[in-house]
Each structure stands twice: as C-alpha cells, then as structure tokens.
Amino acid sequence: AQKITQTQPGMFVQEKEAVTLDCTYDTSDQSYGLFWYKQPSSGEMIFLIYQGSYDEQNATEGRYSLNFQKARKSANLVISASQLGDSAMYFCAMREGQGAGFQKLVFGTGTRLLVSP
Amino acid sequence: DGGITQSPKYLFRKEGQNVTLSCEQNLNHDAMYWYRQDPGQGLRLIYYSQIVNDFQKGDIAEGYSVSREKKESFPLTVTSAQKNPTAFYLCASSMWTGNNQPQHFGDGTRLSIL
Numbered sequence: 001a002q003k004i005t006q007t008q009p010g011m012f013v014q015e016k017e018a019v020t021l022d023c024t025y026d027t028s029d030q031s032y033g034l035f036w037y038k039q040p041s042s043g044e045m046i047f048l049i050y051q052g053s054y055d056e057q058n059a060t061e062g063r064y065s066l067n068f069q070k071a072r073k074s075a076n077l078v079i080s081a082s083q084l085g086d087s088a089m090y091f092c093a094m095r096e097g098q099g100a101g102f103q104k105l106v107f108g109t110g111t112r113l114l115v116s117p
Numbered sequence: 118d119g120g121i122t123q124s125p126k127y128l129f130r131k132e133g134q135n136v137t138l139s140c141e142q143n144l145n146h147d148a149m150y151w152y153r154q155d156p157g158q159g160l161r162l163i164y165y166s167q168i169v170n171d172f173q174k175g176d177i178a179e180g181y182s183v184s185r186e187k188k189e190s191f192p193l194t195v196t197s198a199q200k201n202p203t204a205f206y207l208c209a210s211s212m213w214t215g216n217n218q219p220q221h222f223g224d225g226t227r228l229s230i231l
Contacts, residue, residue, distance in 0.1 A: 045222035052217055091159055107159030
C-alpha cells in the first residue's frame with residue numbers, strides 16, 4: 001500500500017520569507033510521481049508542481065521548488081518569497097499504478113499555510 | 118477557456134433521496150475522477166473512468182454510482198445507501214498519456230443533509 005504523510009497541520013510564515021512544507025511517502029514501486037496542489041478557501045485544487053521518480057533534477061515552477069530526496073522518500077515543497085495569496089491548504093499526492101494514463105492519486109492530509117504581513 | 122465545471126456548488130439531500138452531481142470538462146481529457154473530501158482530511162477516490170463507457174471503483178465507492186456516456190461528462194450519483202454523504206466533492210480530469218500529466222480539478226460541490 002502506498003501512503004503520503006504530511007506531518008505539519010499548520011505553518012506560519014511572514015510575507016517575503018521562504019517556507020518548506022514537508023511530505024514523506026511510502027511505496028515499493030520504482031516508478032512513481034509526486035504532485036503538490038494548493039487549495040484556497042474557495043475549494044478548488046490548483047496544481048503547483050510535479051516530480052517524477054526518475055527525474056534527476058529537482059522540479060521548479062516559478063516560486064515553487066521541490067526538494068526531492070529519493071533515498072529518504074521525501075518530497076518537500078519550498079515556496080520562496082511568500083505572498084499573502086499563498087495562504088491556503090497544500091496537499092502532497094503520489095501517483096499510484098503503472099502504465100500510460102493510469103493516474104490514481106493518493107493524497108496526504110494537507111498542511112495549512114498562513115502568510116502574515 | 119478550457120476547464121472543468123461542477124454543478125451545483127451547494128446541494129442539500131433529504132433522507133432516502135438520491136442526488137446527482139454534475140461534472141463537465143472541455144479539456145478533451147480521456148480520464149475523469151471523483152473525489153470526496155472530509156474536513157481535515159485529504160481527498161479520497163470514489164470512482165474513475167479512463168474511457169467512455171468504462172469506469173472503475175476507487176477506495177470508497179459504496180453508496181455511489183457513476184456513468185460515462187460522453188467523453189465530456191462524468192456525473193456522480195449519491196444514493197440513499199450512502200449513510201454519511203455530507204462532504205465536499207471534487208471532480209477531476211487528466212490526459213490519458215504521460216505519467217507527469219496533472220489532474221485538473223473543478224471548483225467542487227458541497228453536499229449537506231437536510
């Protein structure tokens with residue numbers, strides 16, 4: 001069975017500072033993918049960043065980067081230069097299953113980030 | 118603009134009543150998914166469909182049913198057999214090919230019991 005663990009129920013950060021949201025995973029698959037989503041209070045899930053298990057470089061998307069440590073089975077999200085609009089729930093998810101197109105995602109319980117002025 | 122439309126935004130169900138949540142996408146995605154989110158929890162997969170006229174149970178399918186008659190549409194019915202239906206329901210879709218393709222989500226439907 002695959003599992004995602006997010007141990008930080010809540011995080012606080014001041015505007016313009018960087019913050020790291022933790023995610024560890026458990027899988028016996030060699031091929032897997034890790035996703036981070038943002039969920040504002042309005043409810044929609046917004047895709048932020050993806051890291052494949054065979055990717056040699058850590059993924060980056062604008063202010064978002066992923067600190068991928070395969071041996072430790074961790075995929076932490078780093079948000080640089082936090083903005084007030086970053087306040088939201090953040091979910092780590094892992095793609096389960098093999099083969100093209102098969103994309104069952106297993107989600108963690110999320111981390112609530114609050115950015116203060 | 119391409120995207121996923123869920124309706125209604127809020128839905129109330131009476132005891133013993135079936136209700137249907139709508140999900141339409143114009144992203145030309147082959148795969149579609151339904152998730153349930155309870156307070157303080159992550160998303161749990163109810164059903165998913167990889168192609169038209171085919172769908173598979175997810176982790177918590179009991180008390181739910183789906184259909185996939187068109188590529189664009191994947192409605193979810195919450196039946197009276199679902200004893201605790203109060204939750205936030207999210208529909209998603211993704212490309213069929215490419216393991217790095219993210220799932221795109223709708224804005225969700227919040228279902229409550231009257």
